Amino acid sequence: MTSWLAAHRRACSGTLARLLRAPLASLFNIAVIGTALALPLGFYVVLASLQGLARDYSPQPQLSLFLAPEASAAEARAIGERLKARSGISASRFVPRAAALETLKARTGLDDIIAGLPGNPLPDAWVVTAAGADAATLDGLRGEFRQWPKVAEVHVDSDWARRLDQLLGLGRHAVLLLATALAFALVAVTFNTIRLQILTQRDEIEVAKLIGATDGWIRRPFLYFGAITGTAGGAAAWLMVWAVLALFNDRLQPLAALYGLPLQLAHLDAGDSLTLLVFAAALGWFGAWLSVRRHLGAYNPR
């Protein structure tokens, strides 16, 4: 067991030493892998930020029930009771017409125009948060509330969020496809690199076989090489995306501020970063494994 571990440690450190012996070649290799990973990673980061935005703006699916102008306070309360009794609703909040007008004044700065109005044109409203977020539930609730007495109009506030969500779903799909294509690229890059290494180390492999090396022993440094370059490529991709975000966020903020959106592209969190590195290592290892399987078998010493 200890000798097995020692053999692995030796293969690993030997591989690192080999990488450092040809720093430029290693660097280019890692850069290729890094770029291949940075592309889908960048898209993923942008999507994740937009998704966060969509979630913040529709934390729960909300419906607004606008009451008829002639509805009395008692009738408004009755609707409140009815909402409380109804299952499938997680919260409801009454917005009296006066409060709504104040909010409108404060938000839009249309004080002058509002002051010129003969009365408050806004109705009382109940803002309802549904327990489910899917379109069918919300449509069902809207249809039901419309039938209630003194309810003039029902708005589903999360329509735009749903549209965005659909768009983001499409984006996620595109990222997945891109990531798959580039994962292939990563495997191919490693495959070829290992093939060249096997060619240049032909003598070494032959001698090792002659003096009793197992296939596992011969394979090990190549597999480590694949995993290590994969991991380094993943780290390179992480750094590239980090650099792009740092530059991009500075530009993005003034633009987002114009729209009143707190849009800030966030980098991967620790868990996602770890996943990226593990994924990159696994792809590198896999490319190396394929290559070794394909090319080492042919080497039988004469």
Added chain:
Amino acid sequence: MSQIALSNVSKRYPGGHEALNGVSLAIETGEMVFITGHSGAGKSTLLKLIAAIERPTSGSVVVNGQNVGSLRARGIPFLRRNFGLVFQDHKLLFERSVFDNVMLPLDITGFDRREGARRARAALDKVGLLHKEKARPITLSGGEQQRLCIARAIVHRPSILLADEPTGNLDAGYAADIGELFRDFNRVGVTVVLATHDTQLAARLQPRQVEIRGGRVHHD
């Protein structure tokens, strides 16, 4: 039971060339045997069959009680660890230092690194190359390269030393040195099987001689 036993072994290469034809040979533990004969007589093939580098077309090759011909691919590395192999072309690794070349068999078997280094130095000392442990093999003379190859072959203390024309490219002085090394290993109980047509070496060491002629044992 003999340590190495060939019975009625034939080897035909793809293309039809018949290198060995019905060879039977038994080698006991601790023997020193010279396989002699003209080049092309089948000496190298015989060694390759013993080391499982080639498989016999028919007949059986048994080493330490294991039938080499029917050994599965997985078992071959472990069989080879019984041997020390010395090649005419040395098969040294020129990217590694002299010391690392000798360490290779120990690395392969997962030997403890510190104990391994001690053994590697002992092997280098034995062949008179300890002072060159940091050198690259390319800087060594032909005789030194052959001695390095021998150090690598004995560092893991094999029970059988197989050498194919170990003095083939060397002048007489170097060849005599190498011969003395083989005699020393044989004296401590290592079975030595040497394929050679170096008659001077045979005259000096007085080993058992097996002459192969036309793929058959001509004289034992």
